[in-house]
Amino acid sequence: MSKEEMFKELADAVISCKKDAVDAAVEKARSEGIEPAEIIEKGLAAGMNEVGIMFERGKLFLPHVMLAAGAMESGVTILEADMPKDTASKKLGVIVNGTVEGDVHDIGKSIVSTMLQSAGFEVHDIGRDVPLQDFIDKIKETNADMVGLSALMTTTLPGQKAVIEMLKEQGLRDNIKVMVGGAPATENWAKKIGADCYAENASEAVAKAKELLV
Ligand code: B12
Numbered sequence: 467m468s469k470e471e472m473f474k475e476l477a478d479a480v481i482s483c484k485k486d487a488v489d490a491a492v493e494k495a496r497s498e499g500i501e502p503a504e505i506i507e508k509g510l511a512a513g514m515n516e517v518g519i520m521f522e523r524g525k526l527f528l529p530h531v532m533l534a535a536g537a538m539e540s541g542v543t544i545l546e547a548d549m550p551k552d553t554a555s556k557k558l559g560v561i562v563n564g565t566v567e568g569d570v571h572d573i574g575k576s577i578v579s580t581m582l583q584s585a586g587f588e589v590h591d592i593g594r595d596v597p598l599q600d601f602i603d604k605i606k607e608t609n610a611d612m613v614g615l616s617a618l619m620t621t622t623l624p625g626q627k628a629v630i631e632m633l634k635e636q637g638l639r640d641n642i643k644v645m646v647g648g649a650p651a652t653e654n655w656a657k658k659i660g661a662d663c664y665a666e667n668a669s670e671a672v673a674k675a676k677e678l679l680v
Contacts, residue, residue: 476509483533488541502545549584557588559679562604563614565594566625571618581668612643627659
């Protein structure tokens with residue numbers, strides 16, 4: 467089976483909403499020596515994007531989306547074991563990452579955390595629907611070098627801007643880099659709100675974090 471066929475099988479497994487099919491496709495891709503990051507981005511996430519498109523077109527309903535999300539998470543969990551948690555003896559930097567208040571979407575944010583961690587960053591993933599002040603508190607507590615702010619809805623996107631304002635008000639903005647992401651975020655939005663960078667996906671997030679912190 468070619469790599470492309472393998473990615474399609476992974477994506478189709480997510481679309482089928484079947485956890486067993488996802489787990490089997492992940493095990494297969496893994497045994498073929500495909501990198502976890504590729505399995506996630508070109509296979510599982512591509513499938514989840516398809517699910518999103520079908521949901522938007524009214525071809526799939528929320529329970530399907532929830533099942534597909536659960537199936538994808540199961541596949542990602544298998545792969546997490548393959549990603550070295552502690553690659554560098556000296557950490558590349560400390561990053562607080564979370565999904566802003568009012569937003570429960572966390573699949574993409576968790577992938578970003580996992581990939582940053584396996585790239586050698588110390589990551590404090592504070593979850594989803596996180597009260598904005600909690601980002602600030604965690605940044606202080608961990609003396610973080612960067613904060614990642616995820617938002618998947620146009621209605622929660624302003625939370626990213628609000629955190630940046632809070633960092634300024636509390637005198638912390640000069641000591642921390644801000645990275646924003648999530649489907650409705652864009653490069654332009656990042657510029658507009660004064661973030662340090664935007665990343666479209668997890669690999670790009672790792673590249674940008676290295677650019678800014680290493
Ligand atoms: C899965 C999903 C759900 C799942 C979430 C499960 C979970 N644990 O996350 C469930 C079913 C729970 C859900 C619920 C809801 N959802 Co929903 N959901 C989706 C869906 C289909 C896919 C999102 C996803 O996981 N994609 C796959 C991952 C891998 O991609 P990703 O999240 O984009 O992440 C990548 C990048 O964005 C980036 N990234 C992400 N975060 C970060 C952070 C940083 C720092 C960086 C650098 C990068 C980065 O890297 C990631 C990896 O490559 C989207 C559709 C879409 N097109 O996005 C709708 C969508 C986001 N949902 C939507 C809505 C409206 C809802 C609900 C209100 C329910 C409803 N009535 O439809 C609730 C939200 C409740 C709430 N308060 O939050 C809307 C939002 C519309 C808007 N206003 O903008 C969307 C766009 C669908 C739609 N068109 O209607 N949803």
